[in-house]
Amino acid sequence: MKLEIGEVQIEDIKLGEQTKIEDGLLHVSRAELRKLLLEDKRLAAVEMTVARPGDKTRIIPVKDVIEPRVRLDNEITGYPGVTDKMGRVGAGRTLALKGAAVVTTGDIVAIQEGLIDMWGEGAKYTPFSQTCNLVLTFTPRRNLEAHQHEEAVREAGLKAAEYLGKAAENMEPDNINTYDLPAMNKRGEEVEGLPRVAYLKMLIAQGLLHDSYIYGIDAKETLPTWIHPNEILDGALVSGNCVAACDKITTYQHQNNSIILDLYDRHGKDLNFLGVVLTPELTTFTGKVRACEHATGLIKTMGADGVIISEEGYGNPDSDLLQNCKLLEEDGIKTVLITDECAGNDGFSQSLADTSSVAKAVISTGNVSHMVKLDPAERVIGNIGSLANLAGGSGDSFCDDGSIVCELNAIIGSTSEIGYHNLTARQY
Amino acid sequence: MNYMLITNNPLVIEKQAVLLSNNSSNDKQGDNWQVCQEFNDIWELFSEVRSLLQQDWKLLTHPLPANGGLIGSPFRSLILAYQKAENAGYRTQKLLDEAEERWRKKYQAPTEINNADKVKAYQKLDLWALESSLKELKIFEQLGGA
Amino acid sequence: MSEKKPRVVCYLNQFFGQIGGEDKADTPPHIEMKAVGPAGALDTELGDVANVVATVICGDNYINEKDKAYSQVADLINSAEPDLVVAGPAFNAGRYGMACAKACEVAGEELNIPAVSGMYEENPGLDPAKRYAYIVPTPDSAAGMRKALPQMAGLITKILKNEELGPPEEEGYFPRGQRKTLFADKRGSLRAVEMLLKRLAGEDIETELPMPVFDEVEPAPAVREINKSTVALVSSGGIVPAKNPDSIESASATKYGRYSLKGHNDMRQLDYRSIHGGYDSVYANEDGNRVVPLDVMRELEERGEVGKLHDYYYVTTGTGTSVANAKKMGEDIAQELKDSGVQAVILTST
Numbered sequence: 001m002k003l004e005i006g007e008v009q010i011e012d013i014k015l016g017e018q019t020k021i022e023d024g025l026l027h028v029s030r031a032e033l034r035k036l037l038l039e040d041k042r043l044a045a046v047e048m049t050v051a052r053p054g055d056k057t058r059i060i061p062v063k064d065v066i067e068p069r070v071r072l073d074n075e076i077t078g079y080p081g082v083t084d085k086m087g088r089v090g091a092g093r094t095l096a097l098k099g100a101a102v103v104t105t106g107d108i109v110a111i112q113e114g115l116i117d118m119w120g121e122g123a124k125y126t127p128f129s130q131t132c133n134l135v136l137t138f139t140p141r142r143n144l145e146a147h148q149h150e151e152a153v154r155e156a157g158l159k160a161a162e163y164l165g166k167a168a169e170n171m172e173p174d175n176i177n178t179y180d181l182p183a184m185n186k187r188g189e190e191v192e193g194l195p196r197v198a199y200l201k202m203l204i205a206q207g208l209l210h211d212s213y214i215y216g217i218d219a220k221e222t223l224p225t226w227i228h229p230n231e232i233l234d235g236a237l238v239s240g241n242c243v244a245a246c247d248k249i250t251t252y253q254h255q256n257n258s259i260i261l262d263l264y265d266r267h268g269k270d271l272n273f274l275g276v277v278l279t280p281e282l283t284t285f286t287g288k289v290r291a292c293e294h295a296t297g298l299i300k301t302m303g304a305d306g307v308i309i310s311e312e313g314y315g316n317p318d319s320d321l322l323q324n325c326k327l328l329e330e331d332g333i334k335t336v337l338i339t340d341e342c343a344g345n346d347g348f349s350q351s352l353a354d355t356s357s358v359a360k361a362v363i364s365t366g367n368v369s370h371m372v373k374l375d376p377a378e379r380v381i382g383n384i385g386s387l388a389n390l391a392g393g394s395g396d397s398f399c400d401d402g403s404i405v406c407e408l409n410a411i412i413g414s415t416s417e418i419g420y421h422n423l424t425a426r427q428y
Numbered sequence: 429m430n431y432m433l434i435t436n437n438p439l440v441i442e443k444q445a446v447l448l449s450n451n452s453s454n455d456k457q458g459d460n461w462q463v464c465q466e467f468n469d470i471w472e473l474f475s476e477v478r479s480l481l482q483q484d485w486k487l488l489t490h491p492l493p494a495n496g497g498l499i500g501s502p503f504r505s506l507i508l509a510y511q512k513a514e515n516a517g518y519r520t521q522k523l524l525d526e527a528e529e530r531w532r533k534k535y536q537a538p539t540e541i542n543n544a545d546k547v548k549a550y551q552k553l554d555l556w557a558l559e560s561s562l563k564e565l566k567i568f569e570q571l572g573g574a
Numbered sequence: 575m576s577e578k579k580p581r582v583v584c585y586l587n588q589f590f591g592q593i594g595g596e597d598k599a600d601t602p603p604h605i606e607m608k609a610v611g612p613a614g615a616l617d618t619e620l621g622d623v624a625n626v627v628a629t630v631i632c633g634d635n636y637i638n639e640k641d642k643a644y645s646q647v648a649d650l651i652n653s654a655e656p657d658l659v660v661a662g663p664a665f666n667a668g669r670y671g672m673a674c675a676k677a678c679e680v681a682g683e684e685l686n687i688p689a690v691s692g693m694y695e696e697n698p699g700l701d702p703a704k705r706y707a708y709i710v711p712t713p714d715s716a717a718g719m720r721k722a723l724p725q726m727a728g729l730i731t732k733i734l735k736n737e738e739l740g741p742p743e744e745e746g747y748f749p750r751g752q753r754k755t756l757f758a759d760k761r762g763s764l765r766a767v768e769m770l771l772k773r774l775a776g777e778d779i780e781t782e783l784p785m786p787v788f789d790e791v792e793p794a795p796a797v798r799e800i801n802k803s804t805v806a807l808v809s810s811g812g813i814v815p816a817k818n819p820d821s822i823e824s825a826s827a828t829k830y831g832r833y834s835l836k837g838h839n840d841m842r843q844l845d846y847r848s849i850h851g852g853y854d855s856v857y858a859n860e861d862g863n864r865v866v867p868l869d870v871m872r873e874l875e876e877r878g879e880v881g882k883l884h885d886y887y888y889v890t891t892g893t894g895t896s897v898a899n900a901k902k903m904g905e906d907i908a909q910e911l912k913d914s915g916v917q918a919v920i921l922t923s924t
Contacts, residue, residue, distance in 0.1 A: 109549040113497070124757075146552065195774040206494045207560030209553065220560060221567070243553065244495030258763035270771055283489050283561040284507075285520070306770045308763075315499055316490035319523070336770040338762055341783065342496045342530075343753040348705060349533055351753060353492055353526055355785050361773055362783040363766045368496045370755040408755070409497050419762025424782055425753040428741055 006173025070165035081216020090230030105382035114245020205280035211240035224295035340415035376402030491527035584613035591631030601633035619727035663692025668826030671699025682706030806884035810892025811865035812850025824851030852893030
């Protein structure tokens with residue numbers, strides 16, 4: 001399967017009359033976009049704001065982040081199973097508006113979090129301080145039930161990203177990245193003798209606001225699935241995870257999964273990238289056994305020599321992470337785990353909620369309880385009241401000068417367990 | 429199968445009839461649900477679960493929630509099943525101890541939060557996680573047993 | 575106005591504090607407004623960096639056994655207005671190590687100032703102390719003093735100069751179990767790919783998250799017929815014959831005792847006392863059944879609810895016991911019990 005992602009560089013976004021891209025500037029028609037999004041009667045209103053890198057702007061609470069894309073060779077232009085009909089994605093040419101992002105906000109429930117700071121100390125901890133963000137703040141219809149609310153906002157964000165992506169339909173990309181991974185029996189000498197490496201991607205699947213969707217199916221209702229990495233890069237995965245800002249995988253990060261990109265980089269050079277297995281993190285022990293046994297079973301069937309395992313979340317998913325590791329290592333398959341830690345504000349608590357001596361190779365993406373001090377913002381997009389509900393925050397979070405002290409838990413993407421970011425923790 | 433729902437979440441207690449009727453499956457098996465809800469705080473809840481684990485009940489759901497932010501929530505709902513087996517609860521007892529340890533580290537003070545929005549949010553998130561667990565159990569029963 | 579030199583207060587036990595040996599281990603804490611014993615040598619090492627302005631000296635038994643010892647030591651250390659506390663070095667002396675841990679805790683919890691110490695890796699005081707102090711690894715005997723002091727001085731210098739201390743393996747202190755969050759030069763996914771490639775090539779890698787290793791002991795299966803079984807009592811509560819004939823230590827025990835219960839149905843019939851240094855023994859001495867429940871076991875025997883109470887009980891003191899010693903004692907006791915046909919044990923701790 002061969003996917004070409006053409007990058008159209010976006011330097012700025014401007015709200016106006018017409019939607020078009022000119023000289024790196026994305027113009028967005030307020031009226032048209034509003035009309036499109038409010039077709040869904042579950043949404044009563046949408047506010048649109050642009051947040052640029054360097055603006056003293058804080059966005060909170062963030063529900064999802066999506067990269068605007070358009071598929072040129074596929075009937076399916078949206079997100080299959082979610083905003084568009086069913087079908088396969090991951091082949092042909094897709095254009096991405098690089099440097100731009102759609103950010104959805106709006107409370108579904110307090111503590112859903114988190115925040116994106118476009119400047120200062122906070123900006124260091126989130127990748128989305130570097131993108132030009134079209135922020136959509138949704139007001140639901142009165143008394144809208146929570147499941148409906150979440151779905152409406154999720155779909156709206158995706159539709160907006162698709163709408164913006166279409167503006168690039170007829171443009172020449174600034175550069176093209178090719179992702180070509182043929183079927184196993186069609187790979188040639190370039191992979192001979194190279195170690196066979198797979199990627200086991202764990203997805204949160206634990207109820208409303210903690211869900212993930214694979215081609216629109218709730219991940220908790222799936223058996224672990226062997227999937228082509230291109231499908232993930234091209235929109236087969238959508239995030240329904242709205243809690244724990246630090247390690248939730250936003251749709252943007254699924255679309256730009258850094259482990260997939262880094263493995264592709266080395267494919268045919270020092271490894272043979274076999275593919276990806278998606279596995280749900282369930283709440284029950286039986287579910288965990290089912291998922292771990294089946295996921296690792298697939299990896300073994302693939303004939304992997306080594307596996308990278310990424311997690312989403314913290315707490316009970318740590319048990320799945322270590323069980324997956326154990327089942328593979330026992331079979332002689334070498335693993336590297338990527339996980340964040342919850343080592344307390346002072347860093348002295350035990351990092352993971354479960355331990356296993358077989359986990360000998362772990363990449364840490366940082367301590368979620370590490371405290372940071374964020375400067376006062378000149379502008380807050382979303383709901384300023386949400387600041388009071390930040391993780392690690394309390395009445396004392398607010399300093400006299402308006403700055404905020406909170407845990408990394410509250411910052412979008414700060415401890416991303418797909419290793420999207422370069423934060424880490426070290427033993428002292 | 430004898431099930432027990434242990435909870436200190438007022439929202440779950442309020443909706444227990446609906447939750448359990450939606451999920452008690454197989455008439456053939458004659459599932460029995462008990463709901464244990466008289467807890468002053470989460471420590472009493474953990475204590476009761478521990479006690480049950482030592483009497484041949486086993487935890488069906490993991491004692492920890494899905495992310496760091498929820499550890500320390502004053503509400504937790506867990507599902508147990510009665511199953512006579514040697515050392516059935518050993519590994520899960522350890523996980524329970526670990527969970528309680530984490531809760532204590534997060535909350536050295538009584539588990540009350542002064543922010544009404546936050547309280548409501550914790551209740552809802554616990555309810556939705558429980559719904560998810562009950563959904564999983566239904567799937568397993570349809571597959572022939574958890 | 576010239577800058578004042580930082581003030582260091584040292585904590586020593588009765589031996590290094592030049593009071594006496596084991597016979598002086600019950601000495602209450604006191605303070606001398608000068609550097610005593612090795613504190614003097616440390617002062618010399620520190621040169622212009624700091625002054626050792628006082629030494630607090632306390633008997634190893636006193637600080638480990640008396641409830642009020644902690645606050646007494648805290649008051650004394652505080653009275654000298656230190657900027658940093660040095661405890662020991664304690665090498666492998668268990669009670670001294672635990673005492674140093676208390677001094678470091680004073681520094682961290684009461685005074686909010688840094689602490690430095692030196693210990694051998696197996697010293698039971700290492701674990702409780704490292705949270706509050708930077709501890710230099712030392713050999714297991716005082717022969718290591720000459721090397722330990724300059725190493726400690728090196729750390730103290732950096733700390734007092736507000737220099738950021740590097741990771742433990744670079745700076746020469748035991749990892750304290752603290753996770754520090756910082757930015758790496760490469761993103762996590764890339765580090766993961768590189769780590770995996772190294773593993774696949776058979777190369778050594780360094781994990782970013784060392785897993786704590788817990789010595790897991792799977793419990794034995796439940797006793798099926800307790801009414802037909804022989805049950806033994808084993809205690810870490812330190813109740814022994816009054817003369818302590820086996821000289822079991824009050825803390826950091828290295829031995830256990832085995833004493834007969836034959837013909838008795840109440841601990842008060844025996845001239846026994848608690849030698850445990852870790853709890854107030856008034857109530858245990860009043861009624862030893864509270865720690866070794868002989869009276870209840872005899873009742874259960876009589877009612878036929880247990881088969882038989884084993885004639886002997888085993889005891890040690892469980893405070894500041896090193897893991898290695900506890901393990902060895904456990905294995906030995908278990909073997910003896912097994913050889914004697916015991917099927918179940920009631921373990922009492924305090």
